[in-house]
Amino acid sequence: MIEINNVSKSFGEQVVLNEIDIHFEEGKIYGIIGRNGSGKTVLLKCICGLLAPTKGNVIIDGKAVGKDMDYPDNVGFIIENPSFLKHYSGFKNLKYLASIRRKITDEDIINSMKIVGLDPYDKKKVGKYSLGMRQRLGIAQAIMEKPDILILDEPMNSLDNKGVTDIRNLLLKLRDQGKLIIIASHVKEDIDVLCDEVYGICDGKCSLTARKDSEEIQADMVV
Ligand SMILES: Nc1ncnc2c1ncn2[C@@H]1O[C@H](COP(=O)(O)OP(=O)(O)OP(=O)(O)O)[C@@H](O)[C@H]1O
Ligand SMILES: [Mg+2]
DSSP, X not given: OEEEEEEEEEETTEEEEEEEEEEEOTTOEEEEXXXXXSSXXXXXXXXXXXXXXXXXXXXXXXXXBTTTBSSOTTEEEEOSSOOOOTTSBHHHHHHHHHHHSTTOOHHHHHHXXXXXXOOTTOOOBGXXXXXXXXXXXXXXXXXXXXXXXXXXXXTTTTOOHHHHHHHHHHHHHHHHTTOEEEEEOSOHHHHHHHOSEEEEEETTEEEXXXXXXXXXXXXXXXX
């Protein structure tokens, strides 16, 4: 479903991704681990069409990202800190974003907010949201269009214990419905509980890690 073919990404002299080849299949949760600055976010951005690879390509459902389409339309994502209009309520923010993609209904927005534990009728402006509430809104945004692919960069950031449990259960449910989910995370437990396969990025290379290796890499990482 997602083919990463010989993808390299450099910024000036710095080679962040070096000839990466991975195929991701539907119905699985994939973990991406690696130290700070190893290239996890850059890889996810290349998949979502937010960064163009220096070399190689990303094919989603047979179409090349950035060539056959600017952005893949079957992908929901949350990358780094989601940004919202701070003078609008959560619902109004999602409604505004949904207007860009017309097939999202008010009911979809209401449901996705409820799923992540936010009150869709709360008039509170997003500028007054806590960090965890903003993160939940970001996840609601990623799922509101019911995409087949979810790309989540540190999705548990700022969530409390209940939030983490809720979102873990949600992701496992979506996986069982056949979605393809890719998660970059520093949290060892999220990777252990959630992921069917784990890839480690190191020195520009990305390779499948055995559980044991992934534990070693994670033990070495800053949490
Ligand atoms: N737009 C950019 N321009 C220049 N360099 C960049 C850019 N985006 C990322 N980099 C560099 O690419 C490298 C990988 O960054 P990336 O954000 O992918 O790391 P990461 O693995 O996600 O780290 P973290 O665990 O801190 O989130 C870093 O050295 C970073 O400075
Ligand atoms: Mg990152």
